Amino acid sequence: MNSQTASPRRVENIQTDKGSVPVYATGIVEQPWDDYSATDHDTWARLFRPQREVLVGRACDEFLRAQDAMGLTPDAIPKFTELNRVLGDATGWQVIGVEGLLPELDFFDHLANRRFPVTWWIRKPEQIDYIAEPDLFHDLFGHVPLLMVPMFADYMAAYGRGGIKAHGIGAEALQHLTRLYWYTVEFGLIKQADGLRIYGSGIVSSKGESLYSLESPAPNRIAFDLQRIMRTRYRIDDYQKTYFVIDSFEQLIEATFPDFRPIYAELASQESIPAGEVLHTDTVLHAGTGEGWASDGDV
Numbered sequence: 001m002n003s004q005t006a007s008p009r010r011v012e013n014i015q016t017d018k019g020s021v022p023v024y025a026t027g028i029v030e031q032p033w034d035d036y037s038a039t040d041h042d043t044w045a046r047l048f049r050p051q052r053e054v055l056v057g058r059a060c061d062e063f064l065r066a067q068d069a070m071g072l073t074p075d076a077i078p079k080f081t082e083l084n085r086v087l088g089d090a091t092g093w094q095v096i097g098v099e100g101l102l103p104e105l106d107f108f109d110h111l112a113n114r115r116f117p118v119t120w121w122i123r124k125p126e127q128i129d130y131i132a133e134p135d136l137f138h139d140l141f142g143h144v145p146l147l148m149v150p151m152f153a154d155y156m157a158a159y160g161r162g163g164i165k166a167h168g169i170g171a172e173a174l175q176h177l178t179r180l181y182w183y184t185v186e187f188g189l190i191k192q193a194d195g196l197r198i199y200g201s202g203i204v205s206s207k208g209e210s211l212y213s214l215e216s217p218a219p220n221r222i223a224f225d226l227q228r229i230m231r232t233r234y235r236i237d238d239y240q241k242t243y244f245v246i247d248s249f250e251q252l253i254e255a256t257f258p259d260f261r262p263i264y265a266e267l268a269s270q271e272s273i274p275a276g277e278v279l280h281t282d283t284v285l286h287a288g289t290g291e292g293w294a295s296d297g298d299v
């Protein structure tokens with residue numbers, strides 16, 4: 001075990017409309033667990049402990065129960081092989097190791113086949129508070145637990161199948177579907193009997209956004225509406241201006257039953273909605289004050 005952090009095999013950066021994006025080897029890699037350094041395990045613990053504390057009473061009960069059922073602890077970076085035994089028994093999902101973000105079609109294909117790609121490397125100690133790209137902590141701590149929940153597990157697989165379809169239809173369909181992923185899987189809130197809770201991975205893996213999404217008066221909190229979400233632009237560089245709230249995971253899976261093709265066709269003639277805008281047709285749970293919002297930068 002070395003004292004440095006284990007690093008991904010990065011190939012190069014490509015310039016896209018979202019800036020410079022790192023491109024990694026796209027193959028599945030076996031998690032090089034023995035290569036994690038003491039620093040890597042310590043980084044996991046330093047991220048895990050405080051974030052889990054923040055999430056008790058803030059993340060939805062299903063998420064917290066799933067983390068416990070998977071045996072996630074701050075003691076060491078989990079072994080994918082051990083997680084996969086529990087996950088496989090629960091919902092048939094598997095975690096696979098990857099070097100980083102995958103091309104869209106590869107990603108969709110994995111999801112459709114109940115394989116969730118997890119970045120095997122963890123951020124460096126100086127990135128504890130912020131890292132721009134997904135690492136092991138975001139992917140594993142944030143995304144994997146809800147794959148234990150049958151209804152959410154089905155939703156993720158349906159999203160993968162939908163992604164393959166949208167990819168074949170065209171860029172606009174894909175953009176509409178990506179917004180659905182963003183506002184549910186990454187940044188979704190859910191109503192529980194005792195109030196609003198978090199289920200989105202982008203929120204649960206960030207202390208700042210866990211507090212902001214639930215407790216700040218600044219962002220809008222609006223009831224889930226599939227087509228409305230598909231039209232809504234979002235933030236990639238800051239907390240969201242709007243969060244969409246589902247009543248249950250059942251609502252999410254029911255929303256994905258219909259064929260999206262006619263929906264994409266209908267949306268094609270409609271303007272996108274700025275990230276912070278509230279419509280008169282919205283069911284508004286909280287109208288944001290907009291405090292601290294940047295005036296541009298929606299994607």
Ligand SMILES: [Fe+2]
Binds near residue numbers: 134138143186201
């Ligand atoms: Fe993510």
